[in-house]
Amino acid sequence: MKIDEDPESHPTPAPGPSLKSPGRPRSREADEAILAAALELLIERGVGWASIEQVARRAGVTRATVYRRFPTLTDLLVSAVEWEYRDVDPGSMDWPDIDSMVTAWAEHLGTPRARRLIRRLYGTVDDLPELLHAYHKAHGSHRGLAVRTTLERARAAGQLPPHSDPEILQHMLSGAALQHLAAHPDTTGAQEVKTYFLAVLEQVGLHTTPVPRRSTAR
Structure with a gap:
């Protein structure tokens, strides 16, 4: 099952050049802030109350920044769980x-x-x-x-x-x-x-x- 935002809250980008040019480095700080925010919301409120908008607000980034990295909320939460246990040896x-x-x-x-x-x-x-x-x-x-x-x-x-x-x-x-x-x-x-x-x-x-x-x- 895939959980995503209301389609109306995920506008279609206007035609034009890609927002991310080939080779453009991603911000590691933004990645970690987004993943940490997603985990905090999951722990505090549960998956039913998490949303891309809430994650973006807590991480201090725009929704577009989150969507460029994680197309759906499911993708984001799965990545957050994997990130949580990334150092498991x-x-x-x-x-x-x-x-x-x-x-x-x-x-x-x-x-x-x-x-x-x-x-x-x-x-x-x-x-x-x-x-x-x-x-x-x-x-x-x-x-x-x-x-x-x-x-x-x-x-x-x-x-x-x-x-x-x-x-x-x-x-x-x-x-x-x-x-x-x-x-x-x-x-x-x-x-x-x-x-x-x-x-x-x-x-x-x-x-x-x-x-x-x-x-x-x-």
């Missing part, structure tokens, strides 16, 4: 154990801005699925893979039952994260979030220290 998610994984996840979900943004993105799943897809491509899929890898290591170390399925556990943790975002205030600190995730994992047999495997020798 999958290598930084190579957690050696569950404690470091849960600590990192808790620090992320212990940030009010991150919590509100994730809620907004999942709230667009029916009306603007492109945003959630952009989030998963830029961040969510990397985190999901890293979580499964960490859970596999924990199972091999005896911290999780041998019959446990890392993929199912990863989905369960993702669901627990969404429940936490919906049921707990954004003032919840990282330590409280970590305690919550550890409690969830303990319900499926997590041991904080490796459990020696029984010998099968007779």
Whole structure:
């Protein structure tokens, strides 16, 4: 689904030379101001209340400046989500154990801005699925893979039952994260979030220290 401005608010340019000549450099400052403004509006008010006009006003540019870069509001919001997670390094998610994984996840979900943004993105799943897809491509899929890898290591170390399925556990943790975002205030600190995730994992047999495997020798 594509969301755009009222056609009457997007006038057709008069015939003449292109507003942007070949090779003309774009303003990085304007790009970042526009993307930052779009993200702020998405977080504060949700996608249903965002508009090109509001973004332009907050960014301190004209609507024409925004439209030259992003033909529709959907294009702008997708780019804003990608920009938000532009510095994600999958290598930084190579957690050696569950404690470091849960600590990192808790620090992320212990940030009010991150919590509100994730809620907004999942709230667009029916009306603007492109945003959630952009989030998963830029961040969510990397985190999901890293979580499964960490859970596999924990199972091999005896911290999780041998019959446990890392993929199912990863989905369960993702669901627990969404429940936490919906049921707990954004003032919840990282330590409280970590305690919550550890409690969830303990319900499926997590041991904080490796459990020696029984010998099968007779």
